[in-house]
Amino acid sequence: MEKDVAIIGVGMSKFGELWDKSIREITLEAAMTAIFDSGVHGKDIDGIVVGNMSAGRFTGQEHLGALAADMGGMSSVTAYSVEAACASGAAAVRQAYMAIKSGEHDMMLVLGAEKMSDVTQSAAMDTMSVATDWEWEGMFGATLPALYAFMARRHMKEYGTTEEHLSMVTVKNHKNAQWNPWAQFQRPVPLEVVMRSGLIADPIRVLHSAPVTDGAAGLIMCSAEKAKEFTDSPVYVVSSEQASDTLALHDRRDITTMDAAVRASKTSLQESGLTIKDIDVFELHDSFTIGEIILTEDIGITEKGKGGKILEEGLTELDGKFPVNPSGGLKARGHPIGATGVAQVVEIALQLRGDAEKRQVDGAEKGMTVSVGGTGATAIVHILGR
Amino acid sequence: MSDKGVAQIWRKIKSLYNIEGSHCKTCDTYYFPPRLVCPKCRRKGDLEEFHFKGLGKIHTFAIVRQAPQDFKRQVPYIVAQVELDEGPRLTAQIVNCEPEEIEIGMRVRACFRKIREFGQEGIIVYGYKFEPTMKVTGHK
Numbered sequence: 001m002e003k004d005v006a007i008i009g010v011g012m013s014k015f016g017e018l019w020d021k022s023i024r025e026i027t028l029e030a031a032m033t034a035i036f037d038s039g040v041h042g043k044d045i046d047g048i049v050v051g052n053m054s055a056g057r058f059t060g061q062e063h064l065g066a067l068a069a070d071m072g073g074m075s076s077v078t079a080y081s082v083e084a085a086c087a088s089g090a091a092a093v094r095q096a097y098m099a100i101k102s103g104e105h106d107m108m109l110v111l112g113a114e115k116m117s118d119v120t121q122s123a124a125m126d127t128m129s130v131a132t133d134w135e136w137e138g139m140f141g142a143t144l145p146a147l148y149a150f151m152a153r154r155h156m157k158e159y160g161t162t163e164e165h166l167s168m169v170t171v172k173n174h175k176n177a178q179w180n181p182w183a184q185f186q187r188p189v190p191l192e193v194v195m196r197s198g199l200i201a202d203p204i205r206v207l208h209s210a211p212v213t214d215g216a217a218g219l220i221m222c223s224a225e226k227a228k229e230f231t232d233s234p235v236y237v238v239s240s241e242q243a244s245d246t247l248a249l250h251d252r253r254d255i256t257t258m259d260a261a262v263r264a265s266k267t268s269l270q271e272s273g274l275t276i277k278d279i280d281v282f283e284l285h286d287s288f289t290i291g292e293i294i295l296t297e298d299i300g301i302t303e304k305g306k307g308g309k310i311l312e313e314g315l316t317e318l319d320g321k322f323p324v325n326p327s328g329g330l331k332a333r334g335h336p337i338g339a340t341g342v343a344q345v346v347e348i349a350l351q352l353r354g355d356a357e358k359r360q361v362d363g364a365e366k367g368m369t370v371s372v373g374g375t376g377a378t379a380i381v382h383i384l385g386r
Numbered sequence: 387m388s389d390k391g392v393a394q395i396w397r398k399i400k401s402l403y404n405i406e407g408s409h410c411k412t413c414d415t416y417y418f419p420p421r422l423v424c425p426k427c428r429r430k431g432d433l434e435e436f437h438f439k440g441l442g443k444i445h446t447f448a449i450v451r452q453a454p455q456d457f458k459r460q461v462p463y464i465v466a467q468v469e470l471d472e473g474p475r476l477t478a479q480i481v482n483c484e485p486e487e488i489e490i491g492m493r494v495r496a497c498f499r500k501i502r503e504f505g506q507e508g509i510i511v512y513g514y515k516f517e518p519t520m521k522v523t524g525h526k
Contacts, residue, residue, distance in 0.1 A: 123454075203448075
């Protein structure tokens, strides 16, 4: 029998350059915050799943499932980690969703973690490029920013998107992040500053890119029945969908569209009997700001090619019709790769509970997260509801 | 980054040196890099090796100004998605061309260059880069 899945606790570590903390400390911090928030005890939890992309290369430590169980003093519990590049955190949420829905687990601790500042900037860049088709892209010097620049330039050519549009995403997301106490950059940034920031892969600038971030996020997920024992206001996972596309960007049908995101969001809406207009708040994967522009088109907030123009209309602002990235997004909240997908779900859960304080979207009842791995080879969509 | 072993490069030499990919005789589609299974026909596919001419045009590009360690000495360099005349696209550096000269649609042809070395003691990889055809033939 299929079970409804609920989220009863959320937590995060601070996101930023946490030089004085190791991956095990930030992961434990997120886990304990989520556990305290939910009111459950360690003994209630019968499974742990950790989303992580590359702790082995960033820190020299793998086997994070057992590590998390060990640090939490729950070492006999089932625990493992999952990887889907930048969508690893979302993959962890989806694993827990499936495990609980099937009845295999009752209550799970979902974690996402990445510690990126233990290596140098160029080593971090090397490691991030393994999220693409390394043998046929990264090997030739195509960095992850360069591949997103490929998309941006083509989007500009075909739809008239401008550098100003790329920068407006940054301005909007930084504005939202000033009200998010967990965000890496809690300050607004003016458009001129974004447009003058250094180029890393033309037309992509430093301030069009998510930063190098350390951080972890956690959730307590369980069946809807079990949730009643702990809370009066659970948030439900209405739908969870995942789709894939070619690993290399050069093999895509059209590099200005992420077909995997189109498919996963479409199925997700169908499955939950909703249309895009029913969704009140969104967390979209803006590892590079062109990503947010493309995703607003791919999930149907606007038609193809209008992703830049809707920024001028303020459609995706906090008080707009389709608020996108109230948390500050990957750009301003920070992007500890494996933690991001979980952090997106944390933000939507807070929004639906009405706990998002100054960045609260009024009366939010349904929310959507879209996580993208690499340049769009994996897309994972979650719809949450009250 | 850990240094690469010889095998990982050696087994790709045919493709890296000669732009050798595959052609599916069932659906008449060309693939580069080579594939083991035709993604359109799957098990009904019939793949043969195919040597691409190495001519194409720029589909999109970026100027890389912040690079991983092994590419730092080349900064700024142009990296592009090249659409080969036979259909498939690939990712390669563009040489013999200034960053301000490159544009979408520009005709390019393959040339043989050193791609990179892996660290100080690592192996040296040779393979394809692309250059504007007009530099060689005098017309676009």
